[in-house]
């Protein structure tokens with residue numbers, strides 16, 4: 001085996017320029033894939049992080065039918081306290097859940113006494129909400145990073161449009177589920193930076209203020225956002241929750257709750273999927289590049305060495321050995337390309353990271369791109385390249401091993 | 413017991429519609445440790461015959477046995493194994509592996525064909541390097557040595573496995589006459605030392621005289637058999 005490698009390596013060295021060119025082509029392919037995977041992956045993860053950690057949470061639970069009409073924030077589809085108690089018990093029994101935050105969501109009028117506009121609001125338990133959305137506090141750009149009773153955190157656009165500052169007094173007026181209108185005077189406690197996606201322009205207030213405005217006898221929750229300990233467990237936890245909550249039925253015998261991951265709630269999921277599909281196609285292109293260039297080189301190699309093949313075959317070399325000789329040559333080319341490509345890719349990723357490229361997503365600016373690549377990605381890409389290199393050598397190597405020695409020896 | 417026995421051997425090549433009869437009803441027997449030459453004009457069938465004896469091709473008719481093995485009965489892998497075991501080849505164009513050194517070229521059949529252990533390999537390669545006078549050139553690559561030296565390496569490679577038979581199709585055609593004599597002499601010396609049968613083909617009348625038995629081929633048939641020192645047309 002060692003001797004087969006020796007012969008293969010020497011043959012690669014014999015046609016040095018061709019070897020370097022082919023290995024470079026493969027290396028460039030690997031480089032592009034790695035950089036693309038790193039950049040798109042970090043972009044994707046950052047945006048997903050922004051969405052889940054400053055707005056949605058990882059998973060949300062609603063009463064059945066709520067999400068379909070989430071745009072009008074229907075108070076009639078809130079959960080009764082008994083239902084809420086059941087859910088809390090379920091969550092507390094699941095160690096995968098790091099935090100959860102019940103919210104009362106409602107729409108209302110927002111008046112600064114001189115101007116009035118519409119507003120969407122979340123009534124929340126401040127500690128629970130901040131635990132569930134670790135990036136929420138960072139979105140509060142003015143005022144203290146807290147949600148206090150008697151205060152409302154208003155979206156940036158309203159603050160700017162109505163020239164409101166922290167400490168100003170405003171009034172919130174809302175219709176409750178029975179149709180009666182009520183208002184409450186609150187202070188502007190902070191200004192919230194907008195985020196792209198559903199709920200990105202909602203205001204926040206203390207849940208008790210929400211209860212008061214909506215004149216609820218008991219707290220009726222519209223949605224519960226969940227944060228998991230491990231984001232990688234998203235689908236597993238989602239499945240578990242679905243399975244557990246499927247058992248909870250309403251009076252009509254239909255499921256009482258619905259569970260959605262962020263993927264079902266944010267349109268960015270489609271962009272994320274698009275990125276995955278593009279990554280897939282770029283990998284496919286890499287495979288094509290490796291396959292075509294290796295096949296090309298190996299077909300040339302076999303053609304140039306027909307007489308040598310005839311010679312070694314005549315003196316008794318087994319067809320299998322001749323086959324391995326050429327397979328190993330293709331394999332080595334693949335390995336070179338993969339090594340060089342991995343090294344170059346890591347260097348470029350490192351540079352991109354050091355340069356701190358910033359980008360904007362929707363209204364969020366100054367997001368720092370921090371491309372990283374998993375060791376597993378390096379392995380997968382390398383294995384693909386090496387595997388395809390072997391596959392590309394298969395046909396020429398097989399042809400070499402099947403050559404008739406007399407024909408090969410006569411070849412000029 | 414003869415090493416090679418040809419009984420009514422014929423070989424036809426099919427070229428499109430036409431059948432070319434390259435060998436026509438050939439009969440001969442060759443004893444072990446012989447030093448034999450096939451001569452004849454171009455196209456007389458020398459290469460064809462050597463290919464048959466070397467198990468590189470199969471006769472269309474007749475029976476050809478080499479070392480008690482019917483050549484026609486070997487499949488591709490068996491043929492390769494048989495050649496690797498019993499036959500050494502010397503080629504007109506030397507056919508050394510350009511990526512291997514002189515030493516490695518001679519070692520190749522022991523390593524890649526026969527799986528001989530390292531210590532014995534080294535001993536046999538050195539012995540042959542010495543026998544062909546190439547010990548001091550052992551680390552050179554084929555493109556760094558002369559044609560005569562290449563053919564000496566090829567002789568060593570053909571002999572390193574201790575084959576019963578070495579076949580050389582026009583081994584001196586690409587060498588000047590002085591070198592050609594040296595190679596034939598070397599082959600004869602090797603025959604004396606290793607008791608290997610050598611069969612070479614040539615159309616060079618001067619070289620032919622070096623053989624002990626000379627078969628003359630004309631139009632695919634044996635036209636004469638000459639034993640050195642006398643004429644024996646039997």
Ligand SMILES: Nc1ncnc2c1ncn2[C@@H]1O[C@H](COP(=O)(O)OP(=O)(O)OP(=O)(O)O)[C@@H](O)[C@H]1O
Pocket residue numbers: 425426427432433434452453454455456457458459460461615
């Ligand atoms: N593969 C082949 N296909 C068709 N015809 C062939 C083939 N090989 C040899 N022949 C024909 O068979 C006959 C004998 O050829 P062969 O090569 O054995 O002659 P030779 O004695 O070796 O000639 P030379 O001295 O030129 O090498 C020739 O007529 C040749 O054209």
Ligand SMILES: [Mg+2]
Pocket residue numbers: 458459460581
């Ligand atoms: Mg010939």
